[in-house]
Amino acid sequence: MSENKKRVLIVEDDKEIRSSFVVIVNSSSQFQVVNGYSSCEEAIKHLNADKPDIVLMDIELPGGMNGIKGAKINKDKWPSADIIMVTVYEDSDLVFEALKSGASGYITKSANYRELLSALEEISKGGAPMSSKIARMVIDNFHVNPNSPLTKRETEILQLISEGKTYTQISEQLFISKETSKTHIKNIYAKLQVNCKSEAIAKANSEKLI
Amino acid sequence: MSENKKRVLIVEDDKEIRSSFVVIVNSSSQFQVVNGYSSCEEAIKHLNADKPDIVLMDIELPGGMNGIKGAKINKDKWPSADIIMVTVYEDSDLVFEALKSGASGYITKSANYRELLSALEEISKGGAPMSSKIARMVIDNFHVNPNSPLTKRETEILQLISEGKTYTQISEQLFISKETSKTHIKNIYAKLQVNCKSEAIAKANSEKLI
DNA sequence: GGCGGTTACCCAATGCTGGGGTATTCGTTG
DNA sequence: CAACGAATACCCCAGCATTGGGTAACCGCC
Helix, strand or coil, X not given: CHHHCEEEEEXXXXXXXXXXXXXXXXXXXXXEEEEEECCHHHHHHCHHHXXXXXXXXXXXXXXXXXXXHHHHHHHHHCCCCEEEEEECCCCHHHHHHHHHCCCCEEEECCCCHHHHHHHHHHHHCCCCCECHHHHHHHHHCCCXXXXXXXXXXXXXXXXXXXXXXXXXXXXXXXXXXHHHHHHHHHHHHHHHCCCCHHXXXXXXXXXXXX | CHHHXXXXXXXXXXXXXXXXXXXXXXXCCCEEXXXXXXXXXXXXXXXXXXXXXXXXXXXXXXXXXXXXXXHHHHHHHCCCCEEEEEECCCCHHHHHXXXXXXXXXXXXXXXXXXXXXXXXXXXXXXXXXXXXXXXXXHHHCCCCCCCCCCCHHHHHHHHHHHCCCCHHHHHHHHCCCHHHHHHHHHHHHHHHCCCCHHHHHHXXXXXXXX
């Protein structure tokens, strides 16, 4: 019976999309819709009553709160729910913001019957449903630049700089003299065309040098 | 004919696994094995002749070079190839190291006929094949801690600290006095129980506060 | 033998850092 | 309304870090 079904909450302002999601989810023997809201504010108020296992959250929502902020608060008030973001966009920044906010899956509104149910199944078994394109975006985000102008040692030192280490701490950690760290750092600055630590870190991140 | 088939290179020291991979890949109309080697050193020598579109790379390899280093050099010498890591482990650190080194997919040695071919298909269409568990590990890696003890402003300042910014730069960027940045930073140090920038950054990363 | 990478040292001026305080304003919440 | 947390701002001070300018030795590899 319904006691064994995973409880799905839907936050989506478009009534047609919301009702079609309700129909699809309820058609499954594994899942049941516990409630549907058109705004995060509403949904958050009833989390303790709805007790969702999975939340389908639209990113583009009316009112003060979009799905990104909504996911954060949702995770805060009801941490056990897994959140799947639903969106029309596959824009890079939006995806990463959504993932940072606590989402564990990312599907598009054009998702059909099978795609929606398989996303629910995937997240239920501890996976992270997402499109091929988004999976690749996420993986590419990890890759470090193979064309770095820096040597191995310089990269090692840039890593320590990005951890906030001072010349002294770097020299102690690498068993080299303080003056040697200075030399390496001067060379790093020249190669990256920067002249202070913060700019070096910014460049290291933007060009994925570490 | 073979001109339209994606060229697959196999780097795997276990002869049995290697030959079974060869048979499976060649059984597909979309893929052909161009070569198989038992070490990265060998594979790298022949990249310009083999011209792989996809590399199936074992992580645990004999000789000086493991699959992580191998993937780096491979990406360096032949950047157009997509690399799929093949391993027996789904260990967290190893996965992230592999992804950083340039891999775009991650499958286990226990992969059967269908799993191997679907990984090849997935990577061909621009995706990133990986198991449910790894997908979730990767996604979880993005999540920021919802139970941070820091206020919004403090988190903002911690972010700037992690970018290497000085008190002065922070105050200029946030349009506050230098003394105010100092106050916030003192409060951050107290809450995180640290007493310098590097420790704060380390804690911010380990506890995913930013 | 030359080249790149790593190590090491000199001088000097500037200003950042961290620890110790205190205090005002503002919005929320009880 | 009173209390509280959050954000703002200022004081003093010792000490060390940072950046910029050089020069040079040693090692391994091609």
